[in-house]
Amino acid sequence: MTEYGRGPGSEPWHPEDPLYGDQGWGGPQAAHGQSQYGDQQQSYPQDPYAQQDPYTQQHQGHQQYQQQPYDQQHQQYEQQPQHQQPQHHQQQPQYGTPQQDPYGQQPPAQPQYDGGWDPGQQAAVPYGAEPQDPYAQQPAAYAEAHDPYGTPEAYPPPQPPGRRDAAPEQQQKPSTDWDPDEPQEETHPFFTGADEPAGREPRDGDDEPDDDGSRSSRRDRGGSDRRGGKGKKKSRNGCACLVVSLVLVGGAVGVTYVGYNYWQKEFGAPADFAGSGTGEQVEVEIPEGSFGYDIANILRKKGVIKSSDAFVTAQNRNPKGKTIQAGVYLLNKQMSGASALELMLDPKSQNAFVIPEGTRNVAIYAEIDERLDLKKGTTAKIAKTKAESLGLPDWADDDPDLKDPLEGFLYPAAYPVAKGSKPEDALKRMVTRANKEYDKLDLAATAKKYNLDGPWQVLTVASLVQAEGLTHDDFRKMAEVVYNRLEPDNTITNRKLEFDSAFNYLNNQSKIKINLREIRTNPDPYNTYYHAGLPPGPIGNPGVDALKASLNPTSNGWMFFISLDGKKTDFTKTVDEHERLNDKFKEQQGLG
Template identity: 55%
Template sequence: MTEYGRGPGSEPWHPEDPLYGDVGWEGQQGHTGHQPAYGGQPQHQYPQQPQQQEYGDWNNGGPQPYDQQQYDQQQYEPSYDQQQYAGQGQQYGQPNQQAYNEGGWDGTGTHAHIPYAADPGDPYGQQAAAYGAEQPDFYGTPDAYPPPEPPARRRAEPEAEQPDWDPGPDQGEHAFFAGGGADDEDDDEPEGRGDRRGRGGKGAKKEKKSRNGCACLVVLLVFGGGLGGITYFGYQFYQNRYGAAPDYAGAGNSQTVSIEIPKGAGGVEIGRRLKDAGVVKSVDAFVSAFTSSDGDKIQAGAYILKKEMSAENAVEMMLDPKSQANVVVTPGQRNISVYKAIDTKLGLTAGTTRGVAEKDFKTLGLPDWANADGDIKDPLEGFLFPGTYPAAKGMKPASVLKEMVGAADAAYGKFDLDAKAKALKLEDPLQVITVASMVQAEGKTHDDFRKMAEVIYNRLKPTNTQTNQLLQFDSTFNYLKNESNIHISESEINKNQDPYNTYTQKGLPPGPIGSPGSEALAAALNPTSEGWLYFVATDGENNTEFAKTYAEFEKLKDKFNESAGN
């Protein structure tokens, strides 16, 4: 077989050289009769082309035929051979024997894609197109004739355009900004030569410029959008930190709304509730007004407010007792007065709430040990715990009562009343609450409460021979009479045999006579142990004095008569 393309010092081409079988150098260029020995598989054959011009071997100096179209196909466009064997060391017609000998080919004609480092002795090894990468087609137009000089003799071209490939972040410009895109990918497909030659013309340059313009537009939009976003959020940050909070002006419109404020609510929680109800425009505005005034004096409960009020007016109105739609239960207050207050606040007919209490008391959340005595006058007595409760028009009496009973159940549930009742020699927890209600009704000060509780427990003892287990409390008689009279005649008391009359009935009354507060309950659970058996309000109002014997009691009684003018 005849060898071609040899220069001084060059090695003969191996019969398995891919270009040897592909190009078909067999005596002359373009001969198609040769079949390479690649596993018996014929390689792609190009149609015979006329010989245009001969140039010397660029690497070895020997003569080698030059085919203009084949040169363009192999050197500057990814031809079929370059696509299949790109990176195997083939460069400008000189085979790379090391690439073939080191396992680049598996002996069957199949190419194992193994990357190869650039040959340091190759003057074009550092160029991106040296191993199959695509270069711009500078020669695909009629103006390019006569054919360009070989790379070794070519003058430096001005960098008019950048190649349509992405050299990576550290090598050059990204293909997106260089005009590369989906259209460039189509150039990698092996199409006809006439079509390939036309892609390097002016139309492609205009298309690149169009894509460059689109890329710049996209970048401009991105940066413009980012600048707009920064401006917007910067303005919002300034407004939130330094700008005035949104707020209504004036004292509101004609619409009113009921707002319920829970216990322990601060300015933020109150402001949120008011904003949700349409009273104030923003929570921040209310918090500002709340902190700059006496907002911390706003108590829990219900308020009747107007819609669209300024925050300052809302705080001022909530501090005004006239706007409060609450029912306040005070320690020692009887249920009958609580029912009247609820009717008034809810705008109901007198007696409505009391009827609900008598009819639906079992559904209001009373503890299991309540109502242990059939003689109880009011099943809810002692279970409307002292406090402030919302009661605005539109609310149901049962909902207001249920909240009060729930508060009592929670307060009483903090103590083990069953164990306390046994320790105090009482029958059940209900009697503990009954004692606490009597302490609340008779005592005047905190110190009085514990002494008053001891008086009750001492008089209940079977060993009490001085009063014979009669408690003799005016408060129990006044309860059954629904009065508050300290001047009760003995004849009136002695002829009344009601279970709540402790002058004529031994032991405790059937149930509580009011709502005890926390202090009275604590005193009932922890009485003094000093032997107190008698007490007298010597001034008729606030000064209660205690005695251990009947003789001491008589002296206190005389003192009371003197102060009363008897």
């Protein structure tokens, strides 16, 4: 036994030696004068070749690792040189530099690290013997209770020495770790499935070289390869791009179309023909209450104009453009909007069916037959058989002595009677207009005021006024003559009207010279020379002036009237004044 140990061996290193304390990657060094294996003071080092209890050594190694900070452990490892020759790990004292062995022995060379990983100190073994596994004899319960790497708070297990000096970016990360600093992988179908950009750093799950040099995905080791469906993702990617492109292109086309139409409507000239059209004429009927685009659409459908906007534009530019009345117009086909408007404003273009004031129904029927190219008497027959279905008012009289129940209800106005239409359509339109105009007048109040039998007789008075008068002033005086002669106390004419117009009506004539014998002896109900009071019904279709005059007659006491020249009517109040004018009239007519 030597002075420094129990058996032959190398002398320990001196504490001042630069390599003092480099015992491999081990725990903290013992303090000066203390042993690494306990708290006992020991002035001589342990024999490095002495057999130690593996359990004790391992237990002390764990305690030293737990007491020494991780940074100090790492720093000690980085300062440890790489030995070229294999050597055993030895327990060294904590102080002094290596001293020369008084017996001339050198410390045995430490074995070269062969690629294995020794995370802690190994127990000293006899020279030439195989090292023993310190964990092989450790009880399982103790290993589970004192494992410093099995808790979340512990530092991660130390890396093998071969990987510690490698660059951080080259160290392999566990596939289950999550790195918050690493960019996350896109998961949207639009972005996944595309080829990885060149130079991208491998991500978790990328292919990495295996130990044998082959490449495999990390997910192949524990799950499915995320690149296994690359072909399908690329296909979906292409479809998505195509759909997006189509949507964008369609949206652009739609916006362009809407914008073009808006520009054309607001700023572009509307489609239009040029000139006054072809020689082909067409009859166009404009209903009552039609304005602007209503008229323009009718003209467009008839082929007169090319677009409604062209006509409306011309109508807005013309000061008289909105004065077009309902009626029938003869126009040319393919006219410009301005030309069509000018022709419609010209009365010569109007082809409306016009009923003058005071016209009798018999004349209206004949004109409708002629306009519609019908057999004579066709419209008169329809009027007689379909009178009740044409819309007569409730107060219309159904006296059997009436010659025509529609007399007085074909209101004087202009009507569209286009070729190809039916006679009853025209008649119904006229009756409707009459009802509309009569509703504006208080005929019932007038009938009560002058002791008449309802609106029907007021309409009859208006028809007589229309037939006998010439002017608006004549109408009011003529209405007063009628009401004065109908008075019960009228002893001058004994309530007889004695109107030649009524006698001409029953004979469908218009004569001035009437034989007194004939007029005094004809018993027809419409002969006011024979019968007192009003005739059974109207003798024509009065206009608005005659109607208003019947509602508001004069009150000057007029009883008689006569026209000497057919242009002016003279009114008188007494029989003598009337007889002097009557004698003058006979002298002018040569009646003597």
